[in-house]
Amino acid sequence: MKAADVPRATAAARSTASSLELTVNDTVVLHDSNKLTLRLLPCDVLARVAPAAHQIAQFEIDVAGRLAESDSPVAALDPRVEPRVYERDGFALTLWTYYEPATPQEVSPADYADALERLHVGMRKLDIPTPHFTDRVDEAQQLVASRDRTPALVDADRELLAKTLRNLRAATSERVGEQVLHGEPHPGNLLSTKNGLRFIDFETCCRGPVEFDLAHAPDGVSEHYPGVDQDLLRQCRILVLAMITTWRWDRADQFPNGRQLGTEWLGQIRAELDQ
16 A cells, blocks of 8 residues: 555544444554555454455455355454445445464464365355456456556566466366365465464455465475366466566556566566476
């Protein structure tokens, strides 16, 4: 979130929680990316705040609520308030349960795989319309094709990303056994809490092979997940790398050190393809 918007977003979270009879005397910023994540004290609510134009929050609430009902390893909405999107001062807010972090917070590959497998079991029960994972690949392809949106991307790198996205999209699409996926179950979206491992951020839910989700997890996780197609997983890993590299070259990207990461990841893509 833009630095200038953080105070307003924080004020919107405080006033919304207060209007719901939740006591807020202090706020702690836990994460700041496309959304601002705050811990509200002493009511101990986790508030996620985004510009109101970011209208995917209700979808996330619906998915998380259904998964919680099936005892999937997900963070729950705060039970003291109505489970919906709240809007104030141009921001959309959702209010979640705050979980105390576990000590130590490091997650073993086996535990990570177990949590992801249990999440996938719960997601297979969901009957909800979701985009296909290739829709997100299409968005990355459109970004690479737009010189206006990616003006700093030189021709050789643009060609590399375009070719990688095109070829791996074709190689990984229309697989047997596709299901609803988290979409981005990377370590940043997995909480290690005193209540066990819990996934968060279901905005990117999509349909596809489980290998697409595993491609976001640390390397060792797939060794503990049953029935993995290793060739498909390798293709998905390179595909995901090409996608997140593309986002870093978007002129509107606000990811910390995004351009530096984008440059490093281009090198990784070349190394992977050379193998």
